[in-house]
Amino acid sequence: MILHIDCNTFYASCEVALHPDLQGKPVVVANCNEAGGGIILALTKEAKALGLKRGDPVFKVTKLLNDNNVTVFPANLPKYVDISRRLMRIVREQNIVVNFQQYSVDEFFGELPTDDKDQLREAALKIKHHIEQSTDIPVSCGVSLTYTLGKVATWYAKHYPGYEGVCVLPKDKIEVALNNFPIAEVWGIGRRTAPKLKANGIDNALQFYNTDERHIRRWLNINGVCTWKELHGIPSISIDNPERQQSICHSRTFAYMTSDLNTLRTYISDYAVAVARKLRAQHSVCLTVSAFLSTNPFREDLDQYSNMATTKLNVATADSRDICKAAISALEEIYKPGLQYKKAGVILSNITSDENIQFDLFQDPEQTSKSSKLMAALDSLTDKYGMDSVKLAAQGFEKPNLNLSNFQSSQNQSTNINDIIKAK
């Protein structure tokens, strides 16, 4: 049987775990980046009770936050990733779950080697309590025949307090469970597909389950059929993590809009350097570099435009200079003067291992080895002295600041020795 573990309001729970005095109080985590603003990413149930929702722009709910003394944390992803790894390690050490795997920063799947309903519930409760005792992160557990049904079970574990955070969904209870399950909540059925199904008279998961497979194939794609099979208890989805990412992206929304090509060049250069660094961190090279731009979709009074261009390289590379050059040339391809730009980014794709690079017929292999030495030096300087210690000239020495100046990041209690919690 499949076990699904889902951390409750994960980012908010991490902050509460690191600030025990906030236990039982309204806490919100928002991804305030250098551009300020941001949206609510996670919130405790006390914050939800105030009417706050995931996705609310912070500036729209500032009064509500202030009036109710809500603590707002800027999101600190590396910290949450670190806590998630600890959780993973803790469960593996417990040796109850087989083939335990991370699905996302706050979700995990594994297998429990029994069919007995009581034993399953007991095992899941044991795991849940161990996690909570070791990390202070509350979790919900679902157990069923497939990943998708496991997530259905977890939904019940979360929504019905009687389950005490653990729901086992055996084969003979699937139809009952699906009958009370909104179609839009099914894993794999998103905001576009749910209305399409509703138009065909499918409102809940049981109606979807009872629909002929051929109809599903016609209305949805092959993934829809996989979801349908999973609901029938037939495993059809794999969650294996690929060895290396197929694309790497870095993008930012600016606090202030700009129409200036030179300014955009310097920001795109920053992003290109950032993605190149991520690429080298996973020992990869890429063959294509894309840049994208978009205006502010919330400003209906302004002309809207959004576009992306891709530059192909002759030889796969992880050299910041090549990637930056390619990103700038892609930017120049899509840039249109006279528009107010709000967001830009760089995406790397066609990614392969840096161990076997196919050279250009006329290229000097010496050059590649020089490049990787230079990049290694650049990375170690950056690690030691910070992101801006060594820069490409293209990143600019002085550039218009499109971000807010009063930006403050949050503490790294679990990843930086200087931020470690002091206990008295």
Added chain:
DNA sequence: TCTGGGGTCCTAGGACCC
């Protein structure tokens, strides 16, 4: 003033081949 960022997979259509 202020509305995120980072991924995967599938498909239709176009370009090409013989």
Added chain:
DNA sequence: TCTGGGGTCCTAGGACCC
């Protein structure tokens, strides 16, 4: 008068996920 049939590969866009 009449202009086929069978493939592959790539890409942009759209769906989904967290």
